[in-house]
Amino acid sequence: MNEIIKNRLELGLFPSPLHKLNNLSKQYPDNNIYIKRDDLTDMATGGNKVRKLEYLLYDAVENGCSSILTSGAQQSNHCRQTAAACSRLGLACHLLMSGNEPDKYTGNLLLSKLLGAQIHFTGKGKKESDLDSFKKDLEERHPKNKHYLIPLGGSSLLGAVGFINAVNELKKQINSMNIKIDYIFFGSSSGSTQAGLMLGKELYHLDVELVPINIDKTDFKGVSLEKKILKLVQEGAKTFGLDQKYELNDIPLVRDYSHAGYGIILENERMAFKTLAKREGILLDPIYSARAFGGMLDYLDKQKIEKGKNILFWHTGGFPEILTHGNELLK
Numbered sequence: 001m002n003e004i005i006k007n008r009l010e011l012g013l014f015p016s017p018l019h020k021l022n023n024l025s026k027q028y029p030d031n032n033i034y035i036k037r038d039d040l041t042d043m044a045t046g047g048n049k050v051r052k053l054e055y056l057l058y059d060a061v062e063n064g065c066s067s068i069l070t071s072g073a074q075q076s077n078h079c080r081q082t083a084a085a086c087s088r089l090g091l092a093c094h095l096l097m098s099g100n101e102p103d104k105y106t107g108n109l110l111l112s113k114l115l116g117a118q119i120h121f122t123g124k125g126k127k128e129s130d131l132d133s134f135k136k137d138l139e140e141r142h143p144k145n146k147h148y149l150i151p152l153g154g155s156s157l158l159g160a161v162g163f164i165n166a167v168n169e170l171k172k173q174i175n176s177m178n179i180k181i182d183y184i185f186f187g188s189s190s191g192s193t194q195a196g197l198m199l200g201k202e203l204y205h206l207d208v209e210l211v212p213i214n215i216d217k218t219d220f221k222g223v224s225l226e227k228k229i230l231k232l233v234q235e236g237a238k239t240f241g242l243d244q245k246y247e248l249n250d251i252p253l254v255r256d257y258s259h260a261g262y263g264i265i266l267e268n269e270r271m272a273f274k275t276l277a278k279r280e281g282i283l284l285d286p287i288y289s290a291r292a293f294g295g296m297l298d299y300l301d302k303q304k305i306e307k308g309k310n311i312l313f314w315h316t317g318g319f320p321e322i323l324t325h326g327n328e329l330l331k
Helices: 002-006 022-027 049-062 077-089 107-114 127-141 157-177 192-203 225-239 267-280 289-301 319-330
Strands: 018-020 032-037 067-072 092-097 118-121 147-149 183-188 209-214 310-315
Touching: 002 157, 018 157, 022 032, 022 267, 049 077, 049 147, 049 157, 067 077, 067 127, 077 092, 077 107, 077 319, 092 127, 107 118, 107 319, 127 147, 157 192, 157 225, 183 192, 183 289, 192 209, 192 225, 209 289, 267 289, 267 319, 289 310
Parallel strands: 032 310, 067 092, 067 147, 092 118, 183 209, 183 310
Antiparallel strands: 018 032
């Protein structure tokens, strides 16, 4: 286990801060609310994806790859952080973005371009299904380069190892603070963050309940997110020698807040963003972390959590999306 977890590049600023949200805890006095600040991990305004990239790009470099290919939505935090990491490592970066090229680059798309990524657009195609064929095309056009494909969101078992390691980081922090965390709320979208947290809590014996808030209702080539996560945790359990046997009903996922689909900002997201900004001076991204944070506040408002519990929100970053969707937050 240690060999797999130690094989990483040091790209982020870790451990990311963990602290109590004092004003919000006063608003909900029955519980204590903490935040894990993966928005402060560096790599072009921070975010949780650098945890996965430390392992994925280690593998790419070890295998002699000089060109990285991944995909995402035009405002993808994963793509922006991949571009930043490739810049630092001197690797070519190809980003396959959904849709047509916009007249004006903003937010993450702008930053990815400024970081030196070569950006390609799918038009009417889908980024996931076009990725393999695009890699083949790159290999034919640039046969001297060895290309490394990172799946959507960095979601593979190797990407999940980044969050297995994050659980070890978290456990050390809460032990040093002499606190116990009872619940962890976080956004779940492409699968490996949740898979890593699930595997990490078993490997490091962290007694906590995970509350993953689904961000995108879309399935992956007809496969539900629950089934995708199950495949990752089953593969991880085998790799790390866990006795735990995972079935589909062992995969938690709260789908109550994703009915509008990915990238649609509704009152839940606006309320969440404004609450954390005005109460604590911390900015969420309006698409991903705001949806998850809003779900956590809804749980608190509806008293779905027992009194006296310590709750952790895992802030996954995404600040640049405010620059694209900021006016929608003012409604």
